[in-house]
Amino acid sequence: MPIVLTINGQKVAAEEGTTILEAARDVGIHIPTLCHHPDLSNVGACRMCVVSVEKQRGLQTACTTPVSEGMVVDTQSEDARATRKFLLEMLLSDHPNDCMTCEVNGDCLLQDLVYDYDVAWPEYNGLRHTYPIDPDPNPFIFIDRNKCVLCSRCIRACQEMQNRDVWSFAYRGFETKLVAGADQFLLDANCESCGQCVAYCPVGALYDKMSLKTGRAPSVSKIRTTCSYCGVGCNFDLNVRDNRIVRVTSAPDAPVNGMALCVKGRYGYDYVHHPDRVTQPLVRAKWLDAKQIRQRVADGTWMVANVAEKRVQPAGNGIDSIVPDTFIQTDWNAALDVVSHKFAEVKKSMGGDAFALLASAKCTNEENYLFNKFTRQVLGTNSIDHCARL
Amino acid sequence: MTNSIRDITQDSQCIFVIGSNTTEQHPVIGTKIRRAKRHRGAKLIVADPRRIDLTSYADLHLRHKPGTDIALLNGLMHVIIREGWQDEAFISERTESFDELREVVEKYTPEVTSQITGVPAKDIEEAARILAECRPGALLYAMGITQHTVGVANVMSCANLQMLLGNMGVPGGGVNPLRGQNNVQGACDMGGLPNVYPGYQRVTDPDKQQKFEAAWGVPVSKQVGLTVTEMLKAAEEGQVHCLYIIGENPMVSDPDLNHVRYSLQQTEFIVVQDLFFTETSQFADVILPAASFSEKYGTFTNTERRVQRVRKAVEPPGEAKPDLWIITELARRMIALGAVTPSQDAPHAGWDYRELTEVMDEINQLNPIYAGITYRRLEEGAQLQWPVPHKDHPGTPILHVGQFSRGLGRFAAVDHVPPAELPDEEYPLMLTTGRVIYHWHGGEMTHRARNLEAMYPEALVEINPKDAKKTNIEDGALMKVASRRGEIIAKAQVTDRVEPGLIFTTFHFAEAAANFLTNPALDPQAKIPEYKVCAVRIESVQAGDGIN
Numbered sequence: 035m036p037i038v039l040t041i042n043g044q045k046v047a048a049e050e051g052t053t054i055l056e057a058a059r060d061v062g063i064h065i066p067t068l069c070h071h072p073d074l075s076n077v078g079a080c081r082m083c084v085v086s087v088e089k090q091r092g093l094q095t096a097c098t099t100p101v102s103e104g105m106v107v108d109t110q111s112e113d114a115r116a117t118r119k120f121l122l123e124m125l126l127s128d129h130p131n132d133c134m135t136c137e138v139n140g141d142c143l144l145q146d147l148v149y150d151y152d153v154a155w156p157e158y159n160g161l162r163h164t165y166p167i168d169p170d171p172n173p174f175i176f177i178d179r180n181k182c183v184l185c186s187r188c189i190r191a192c193q194e195m196q197n198r199d200v201w202s203f204a205y206r207g208f209e210t211k212l213v214a215g216a217d218q219f220l221l222d223a224n225c226e227s228c229g230q231c232v233a234y235c236p237v238g239a240l241y242d243k244m245s246l247k248t249g250r251a252p253s254v255s256k257i258r259t260t261c262s263y264c265g266v267g268c269n270f271d272l273n274v275r276d277n278r279i280v281r282v283t284s285a286p287d288a289p290v291n292g293m294a295l296c297v298k299g300r301y302g303y304d305y306v307h308h309p310d311r312v313t314q315p316l317v318r319a320k321w322l323d324a325k326q327i328r329q330r331v332a333d334g335t336w337m338v339a340n341v342a343e344k345r346v347q348p349a350g351n352g353i354d355s356i357v358p359d360t361f362i363q364t365d366w367n368a369a370l371d372v373v374s375h376k377f378a379e380v381k382k383s384m385g386g387d388a389f390a391l392l393a394s395a396k397c398t399n400e401e402n403y404l405f406n407k408f409t410r411q412v413l414g415t416n417s418i419d420h421c422a423r424l
Numbered sequence: 425m426t427n428s429i430r431d432i433t434q435d436s437q438c439i440f441v442i443g444s445n446t447t448e449q450h451p452v453i454g455t456k457i458r459r460a461k462r463h464r465g466a467k468l469i470v471a472d473p474r475r476i477d478l479t480s481y482a483d484l485h486l487r488h489k490p491g492t493d494i495a496l497l498n499g500l501m502h503v504i505i506r507e508g509w510q511d512e513a514f515i516s517e518r519t520e521s522f523d524e525l526r527e528v529v530e531k532y533t534p535e536v537t538s539q540i541t542g543v544p545a546k547d548i549e550e551a552a553r554i555l556a557e558c559r560p561g562a563l564l565y566a567m568g569i570t571q572h573t574v575g576v577a578n579v580m581s582c583a584n585l586q587m588l589l590g591n592m593g594v595p596g597g598g599v600n601p602l603r604g605q606n607n608v609q610g611a612c613d614m615g616g617l618p619n620v621y622p623g624y625q626r627v628t629d630p631d632k633q634q635k636f637e638a639a640w641g642v643p644v645s646k647q648v649g650l651t652v653t654e655m656l657k658a659a660e661e662g663q664v665h666c667l668y669i670i671g672e673n674p675m676v677s678d679p680d681l682n683h684v685r686y687s688l689q690q691t692e693f694i695v696v697q698d699l700f701f702t703e704t705s706q707f708a709d710v711i712l713p714a715a716s717f718s719e720k721y722g723t724f725t726n727t728e729r730r731v732q733r734v735r736k737a738v739e740p741p742g743e744a745k746p747d748l749w750i751i752t753e754l755a756r757r758m759i760a761l762g763a764v765t766p767s768q769d770a771p772h773a774g775w776d777y778r779e780l781t782e783v784m785d786e787i788n789q790l791n792p793i794y795a796g797i798t799y800r801r802l803e804e805g806a807q808l809q810w811p812v813p814h815k816d817h818p819g820t821p822i823l824h825v826g827q828f829s830r831g832l833g834r835f836a837a838v839d840h841v842p843p844a845e846l847p848d849e850e851y852p853l854m855l856t857t858g859r860v861i862y863h864w865h866g867g868e869m870t871h872r873a874r875n876l877e878a879m880y881p882e883a884l885v886e887i888n889p890k891d892a893k894k895t896n897i898e899d900g901a902l903m904k905v906a907s908r909r910g911e912i913i914a915k916a917q918v919t920d921r922v923e924p925g926l927i928f929t930t931f932h933f934a935e936a937a938a939n940f941l942t943n944p945a946l947d948p949q950a951k952i953p954e955y956k957v958c959a960v961r962i963e964s965v966q967a968g969d970g971i972n
């Protein structure tokens with residue numbers, strides 16, 4: 035039996051056990067929140083979601099109060115609005131005035147709330163924390179406790195989603211401080227660098243270290259894709275600026291993983307832009323015409339390559355260093371010509387079974403289909419395999 | 425996987441993980457298993473020779489010796505049958521050959537099993553009880569089950585257990601291999617195997633041969649092709665003249681690397697298409713620069729058969745091109761050279777794809793399990809797990825509901841067979857191999873992800889304090905590991921994650937690749953090498969000593 039209640043004069047039906055917040059969101063009534071996140075347990079820490087409920091003394095936190103029959107809720111009562119504004123003033127009184135250069139500018143719940151409630155930067159400068167910025171040597175997670183709003187989302191994310199129990203609050207009152215383990219460094223406190231705590235942080239207190247100063251929400255474009263590492267198939271958003279991947283962010287609606295990612299998926303993207311990438315086709319000199327090599331190297335379209343430490347570089351003495359096995363950095367036309375002529379000749383003289391092909395678990399389905407077609411239709415063999423077994 | 429990550433982590437009463445270091449290899453599934461255990465109260469049983477992250481969350485850790493999975497599983501089934509805990513209704517309605525199974529597992533009493541596996545008899549009893557009481561239960565496995573000379577038999581044993589418990593075709597149940605690479609599932613689905621066309625249609629089936637001849641307009645080869653390991657052998661013997669390798673690095677990932685090197689040297693013409701210059705590229709005649717996942721469009725299929733979009737975010741560097749472009753270009757040139765002349769009447773003879781969707785259309789036509797998977801549906805948010813036999817089909821999150829694809833599920837009873845190579849006087853220790861969370865496969869990508877590399881910059885060999893003491897090897901010192909096939913030098917990590925007599929290392933580092941040591945002995949059916957067990961000896965090394 036659904037429960038019927040009234041929110042802002044509107045009749046709302048909700049299942050027993052739902053909270054006022056959920057019932058309101060279901061019908062599109064927005065109640066501001068800070069510590070609440072739909073994936074995590076509700077702790078009622080920030081009180082930003084307070085609402086007035088008829089016949090009840092004081093304000094109720096919508097994220098923790100269950101609905102009851104006949105309840106009459108006002109989310110915009112004067113009391114509630116004034117309380118939220120007061121809470122925001124309190125938060126700002128111990129928060130740096132940093133939005134200009136803050137990494138999460140434009141993607142920050144505190145900033146949005148302060149905007150919505152028109153809270154002015156407090157003139158009075160009382161006691162403010164001056165925690166060291168980025169005090170943890172781990173390479174992935176940036177910490178700025180001065181911006182922490184003590185909402186405990188990171189604590190719950192690590193505890194409830196990641197099940198690592200790294201974060202907690204230590205000390206009391208004004209001294210309350212977010213700590214890893216027994217006030218240790220993250221990597222000494224059982225952290226597996228999954229970045230979930232960063233993903234759930236509503237402000238700029240936790241951020242992805244690799245993405246500092248590389249572009250903020252308003253200046254990046256986000257492209258939803260599927261991870262290139264393991265077979266779990268996590269989805270996430272590649273954040274791109276100026277043709278570079280600058281960050282990976284969770285996609286809350288990802289079908290397999292939701293907000294969760296592992297250290298490789300979230301922080302292992304920079305190989306894409308590594309200087310070791312091969313950027314031009316390479317062909318050993320013995321498969322090319324010597325005269326052509328000389329000409330093309332002279333006119334600068336080709337290059338005599340030297341591979342050192344797995345990186346392709348120009349060879350020191352250029353043309354003079356060429357032996358049959360030297361790699362020449364050529365162009366697509368030349369390289370594909372060499373391959374197609376060689377393949378055609380071998381096929382003609384020895385038949386399809388002189389070929390063996392290794393497909394790739396890194397390629398897309400479409401590419402693997404075409405590679406299979408290439409093997410079976412064009413070359414005429416079934417000798418195609420890949421590393422599924424390995 | 426027969427089931428989906430979601431139903432396993434939400435509905436199973438018991439999760440049984442065997443031969444999978446899930447936290448390090450499929451981290452997000454590991455996260456979800458921990459969550460199911462801690463916040464939903466599901467039971468967790470982990471069978472693994474090593475102490476791994478999941479074992480600290482488990483209700484029970486069955487620490488069996490490498491290569492004794494069948495004995496362990498038979499022992500569990502022995503107790504279940506002895507106590508009459510099997511699902512009689514499921515067995516009589518949906519399976520056959522139960523009597524054979526009963527007969528074979530009869531002799532695997534907890535005592536006998538304990539002797540083979542090293543797992544205490546009381547833990548075997550206890551595990552069987554949990555499995556019986558907590559249904560539905562899901563079984564998850566990975567390479568720890570398949571990379572053995574008895575890999576196929578191991579997999580059968582897993583299926584036997586789940587059928588015995590009636591854990592098939594239900595949410596929260598199933599036999600669930602966790603596939604390694606991001607699109608290894610898709611590569612198999614698309615015919616990247618020597619014995620099947622796309623959709624697992626056998627190349628030896630005359631109907632399927634006709635189907636593809638008609639589609640592609642050429643006569644097709646009627647013989648099963650070569651597997652990776654056979655290819656290298658054939659190259660060495662001069663039967664294979666050309667190797668075309670896309671995005672693979674056999675010079676790190678194949679067993680017995682000294683031998684792989686020799687085979688590659690013997691091959692007349694090798695084309696390698698990859699992002700980086702790999703160990704295998706050293707042997708290439710032509711290297712074609714490929715685009716990364718973030719530089720192209722397409723789809724990947726994950727371990728639960730879910731087809732998902734891949735989207736281009738950045739331009740490839742320099743002249744690098746998507747593999748799709750390269751393959752298509754080569755095919756067109758070969759046809760122009762007259763290397764093959766597909767009949768123009770065949771509907772899929774050509775290579776003139778204007779859009780990616782045209783390739784998917786062709787897949788829809790020829791691969792029955794992908795028949796209903798279209799870009800339009802994916803873009804509209806459809807969650808499609810194959811088989812998707814037509815365009816209105818919602819996909820199949822759980823396989824074998826109500827019926828197995830072959831009709832009745834057959835209990836294929838199997839006996840314990842020891843690994844191909846066991847420790848002896850000369851090579852007294854056992855080596856097992858695996859992975860760590862920071863690296864991926866041969867490490868071509870992760871060694872170039874600067875912070876992943878910073879977290880785990882070099883190969884480590886896990887060794888028990890007792891063995892370390894015996895051989896004078898200190899934590900962090902260099903040690904030499906030698907097998908009948910080769911040797912490596914790497915840093916020792918003294919830890920009780922491994923038991924005395926067992927050492928562990930990874931194959932992520934080319935310089936100290938475990939595969940210089942591993943045994944290329946293959947499972948006769950699946951042709952998977954026995955990476956999980958080989959015999960080695962160890963000695964301490966003074967820095968600078970004997971490194972070449």
Ligand code: SF4
Pocket residue numbers: 129130131132133134136137138139140142143144145181237238239
């Ligand atoms: S965390 Fe939010 S409110 Fe604080 S400085 Fe950054 S953007 Fe501004």
Ligand code: SF4
Pocket residue numbers: 175191192196198199200201220224225226227228229230231232
């Ligand atoms: S990165 Fe992951 S494991 Fe580490 S503290 Fe954050 S949530 Fe916990």
Ligand code: SF4
Pocket residue numbers: 261262263264265266267268291295296297298299300450451452453
């Ligand atoms: S993010 Fe991690 S768990 Fe997810 S697919 Fe990528 S590698 Fe696998």
Ligand code: FES
Pocket residue numbers: 066067068069070077078079080081082083084095096097098
């Ligand atoms: S959102 Fe309800 S108390 Fe924080």
